[in-house]
Amino acid sequence: MSHKNDKKKRYIITGTIITIYVAIFIFVFLVFFEVLAIDILIANIVLYVSIGIAIIGLSIWGIVYLVNKRKEKIIKEQKAAARQNRSSTRQQRTTGVRTRSLDKTAEKVSVDSLIYTGKTDNQRCSICKLTCSDDQLICICPHCESLFHKNHLEEWLSKDKDCPVCSRDLSGYITKE
Numbered sequence: 001m002s003h004k005n006d007k008k009k010r011y012i013i014t015g016t017i018i019t020i021y022v023a024i025f026i027f028v029f030l031v032f033f034e035v036l037a038i039d040i041l042i043a044n045i046v047l048y049v050s051i052g053i054a055i056i057g058l059s060i061w062g063i064v065y066l067v068n069k070r071k072e073k074i075i076k077e078q079k080a081a082a083r084q085n086r087s088s089t090r091q092q093r094t095t096g097v098r099t100r101s102l103d104k105t106a107e108k109v110s111v112d113s114l115i116y117t118g119k120t121d122n123q124r125c126s127i128c129k130l131t132c133s134d135d136q137l138i139c140i141c142p143h144c145e146s147l148f149h150k151n152h153l154e155e156w157l158s159k160d161k162d163c164p165v166c167s168r169d170l171s172g173y174i175t176k177e
Contacts, residue, residue, distance in 0.1 A: 114153070137150035
């Protein structure tokens with residue numbers, strides 16, 4: 001709402017400045033064509049003062065315009081970032097998996113201590129969402145009991161030491177290769 005009010009204020013100020021410039025122009029025009037009887041020295045002073053005021057006014061208006069454009073751009077970027085953040089949060093809620101982009105250098109890890117030996121009953125890997133079968137190497141989180149394909153969990157834990165579902169620390173179960 002305040003953004004619309006700011007625009008209205010800018011339009012009012014711009015309109016006022018333009019009206020003043022037009023009035024000064026008409027005054028100077030009438031003086032030079034001798035419709036108004038004023039000394040030419042006074043007319044010249046009025047002309048140069050009005051040109052100076054016009055230059056200063058237009059400069060200030062231009063600076064204010066550029067500052068407001070920059071503010072609008074920043075606001076637009078913040079809204080886009082907030083939308084992206086909400087979308088990411090919504091994705092996390094629907095998949096149950098935390099997603100992070102990590103810039104850490106990935107190191108090779110092994111999670112042999114987390115290998116699951118029971119029946120999978122067609123449960124899904126919590127990372128890739130594909131079905132786990134009994135002939136695959138499956139790992140289980142000791143905290144939330146989520147299942148993962150071994151290679152997917154190792155890749156995850158090479159970048160982050162927490163469970164992708166419950167966020168509990170799994171570094172005690174990891175061996176570096």
